[in-house]
Amino acid sequence: MPTSVQKFLAYGAIATTSAVLSFVAPVPHLLGQAALQDSPKAMLDEAWQLVNREYVDETFNQNDWQVVRQDLLSREYADLDEAYEALRASLDLLDDPYTRFMTPAEFQELTNQTSGEFSGVGLRLKVDEGTRDLVVVEPMANSPALEAGLLAGDRILAIEGESTEGMSVGDAARLIRGDAGSQVTLNISRSAIAEPFDVPLTRARLEVPAVFSHVRDEFDTRVGYIRLTEFSAHSGEQMQAAIENLLEQEVEAFVLDLRGNPGGLLQASIDISRMWLSDGSIVQTLDRDESSDLVAANHSALTDLPLAVLVDGNSASSSEILTGALMDNERSVTVGTQTFGKALVQAVHSLSDGSGLAITVAHYYTPNGTDISHTGITPDIELELSLEDRRRLSAQPGMRGTLADPHYQQALSALRPAILADRSNSELSRSFDFHTR
Numbered sequence: 001m002p003t004s005v006q007k008f009l010a011y012g013a014i015a016t017t018s019a020v021l022s023f024v025a026p027v028p029h030l031l032g033q034a035a036l037q038d039s040p041k042a043m044l045d046e047a048w049q050l051v052n053r054e055y056v057d058e059t060f061n062q063n064d065w066q067v068v069r070q071d072l073l074s075r076e077y078a079d080l081d082e083a084y085e086a087l088r089a090s091l092d093l094l095d096d097p098y099t100r101f102m103t104p105a106e107f108q109e110l111t112n113q114t115s116g117e118f119s120g121v122g123l124r125l126k127v128d129e130g131t132r133d134l135v136v137v138e139p140m141a142n143s144p145a146l147e148a149g150l151l152a153g154d155r156i157l158a159i160e161g162e163s164t165e166g167m168s169v170g171d172a173a174r175l176i177r178g179d180a181g182s183q184v185t186l187n188i189s190r191s192a193i194a195e196p197f198d199v200p201l202t203r204a205r206l207e208v209p210a211v212f213s214h215v216r217d218e219f220d221t222r223v224g225y226i227r228l229t230e231f232s233a234h235s236g237e238q239m240q241a242a243i244e245n246l247l248e249q250e251v252e253a254f255v256l257d258l259r260g261n262p263g264g265l266l267q268a269s270i271d272i273s274r275m276w277l278s279d280g281s282i283v284q285t286l287d288r289d290e291s292s293d294l295v296a297a298n299h300s301a302l303t304d305l306p307l308a309v310l311v312d313g314n315s316a317s318s319s320e321i322l323t324g325a326l327m328d329n330e331r332s333v334t335v336g337t338q339t340f341g342k343a344l345v346q347a348v349h350s351l352s353d354g355s356g357l358a359i360t361v362a363h364y365y366t367p368n369g370t371d372i373s374h375t376g377i378t379p380d381i382e383l384e385l386s387l388e389d390r391r392r393l394s395a396q397p398g399m400r401g402t403l404a405d406p407h408y409q410q411a412l413s414a415l416r417p418a419i420l421a422d423r424s425n426s427e428l429s430r431s432f433d434f435h436t437r
Helices: 041-054 065-074 080-092 104-115 169-176 235-248 266-276 318-328 387-395 406-435
Strands: 002-009 016-020 100-102 117-120 123-127 134-139 155-159 183-189 197-202 204-207 211-218 221-228 253-257 281-287 292-296 307-311 333-336 344-350 356-365
Touching: 041 065, 041 080, 041 356, 065 080, 080 100, 100 104, 104 117, 104 344, 104 356, 123 169, 155 169, 169 183, 211 235, 221 235, 221 406, 235 266, 253 406, 266 281, 266 318, 281 318, 307 318, 307 406, 318 333, 333 406
Parallel strands: 221 253, 253 307, 307 333
Antiparallel strands: 002 016, 002 344, 100 356, 117 204, 123 134, 134 155, 155 183, 183 197, 211 221, 281 292, 281 356, 344 356
16 A cells, blocks of 8 residues: 655654555465465565665665564564554664654644644643643744633643643643544633633634744844744745745844754745755755755845854754755854764655654765764854753843844854845945946
């Protein structure tokens, strides 16, 4: 049957295609045809076939992959959990943390994350450090929570009648989320003197914001600050909207913050690279057959204004593709600390029982041919934050991308010469235009 195939980097860089599993013939003395149809052995053989066909190292880390198959299919399994453990043990032989098995719940979580969507009511929550109450940080735009009038600072006392006392944000989110169209009731406390009240909400399919942008007026300069938190299915369109909005506000330069961005969809990293690059290469991949695929810009850049990129040790995978493309093409100045160093491409497959399998299928290289595996990308300007700065920015995320953020400060200093040069060229152009009329 058809299996969806999704290529991803880090937690998932996706280019969705469709593939049909072509099983090799079963081992006659180990397994009859009928047995192959029975779960869980059918799922195990399905997974084995995918690794056999796609894994980047055709030696399978010096393991006889046929023997691995025989071992998997010769056992008896009491249930799926036992089969899952056997599959994980087989994958461990590859010594590759990115080739991994996911239970149906884990696979669904990855799918939701990379889709950039979820079904819920659209609330950002936190646990108050002092009172330990579950508190609304803010309702998302165009969400059921916003439409129902929920406000930042509202305390959620109960979810569907279940008290939130001692409840974590994760546990609360699991209770609040559900199928689009279904209902959930929250008991809300808005002030110490008012009576708590119930708010019934109808869950909806919501787009998760991955791009956050602001205009920063820094002395005599208007700077467009953009933070990209992940490369999801909606990141590209959100990035385009942010760039265009900031250009309308006449910014003179951009700061793109990729700190803490673990990666995401491969296509999103390509699309976003093309928004900043008019020409030049973006990334090159190489599979186990030495087949190379080179992706380039396509003259669709939205701006050529000066650009600085902020990175750190948690900027990984698709973040490194974008950073490497901009650096190697001399399109940006990069500020921060060494990036994570993940230069592998995976394919994610949904298996017949609803579980999932991620398989490393290729290596990738920056436009200059650099392999960043385990080493990461060294910024143009290396600046290690102090422990105090890291704690402050973590506790007060609103200070990121402000003058209280040392990386941002350094980026502004690095951009200054290019901004002044652009101003000078603009003045010369206006003067020339005036004298030639």
